[in-house]
Amino acid sequence: MNFDDIKNEWSAEQPEGDSISTDMLKIKQAHTPIDRIRGKMKHEFFYQLFFLAIMAFIPYFFNFSSAMNQVFLMFYAITCGFTAYYFFKFYLFYKNSYDMSLDTRKNILWFYYEMKLNIELYKALTYIVAFIGAAFLAVYLFVEKASIFARILSKLSSVYILLNCFISILIIGAITELWAWYYYGKHIKQIKAVVDELDYE
């Protein structure tokens, strides 16, 4: 195989067809993995806003006592605070533009670590909201359903209760990890393969 011949033919190859027009510059949607993740996060942002709004009506749905209302407000404020903090972080990520004219290694590594960082942020928010939810449920059962709950607890051993808490934490962790992987994993995997190939000597 003569690569010089190939090079000559390669240089001579010219595409047929019309010129690239201004219409092609007007498409707003890019399809890099970062753009995909940003698109998904934007959707999630609206879903979470919707759920936060729905959550505000929980005391009315469940007829909370005034004491429970106070507790709910406290948990709700904490949830909103954490969510606002993470949304701010996501917003910074969303606005952080990338430079495709860097050399390939820098460019790929930027994408890789930016994606990793944001997926970790996403998971952290999910964990926090899940644990706040679980803690609120526990308080609700202790305050509102104290007699029934105390009766059930008295019938269970401490080991069994601890084991249940541990399994619940594991389930929350597994769901969070699986959800993040299902939603964003394939993008990370694709970029990681390129990083590994570039590093391979």
Place this chain on the structure above:
Amino acid sequence: MKETENIFLTLINQHKAIIHKISKMYMNGVEEQRDLFQEIVLQLWKAYPTFKGDAKFTTWMYRVCLNTALIYFKKDNRKVDKIPLDENIDVIDINESEGKEEKLAYLYTAVKELNVIEKALIFLYLENQSHREIAENLGISEVNARVKLNRTKEKLQFIIKKNGYEF
């Protein structure tokens, strides 16, 4: 803005063969090649403010085009944000070009079996880039670029031979 757009369009139209070749190397079907072509043009336009003119336009263009192709994620058909460029942009199918450019057609077929980095190496090599330039574009050492390129050329020769063709 309009003036910048016109200068940009003139420049990429002069060098659109680069985008065509990369699209053909990285994607299999004609539709996918068109999508990648479109994505590269968009990324070139978005990155155009980073072109300062202190390097050759083609050098800058190689980087943006290859970086886009390396991390490009195929679109879902239902989400394709497409403008009617299909008739305008001619991304030639390998089978169509077989008669005219047999060697190139075999090359493109063989290149499909390379990984994304090997494709970038072969592309830059065929574009007459030196080992140093290849290393700079990919962000690896010159020695590593030389070693990787030699391996890739051997692999490519093997694939072409395996496919029953030799030149």
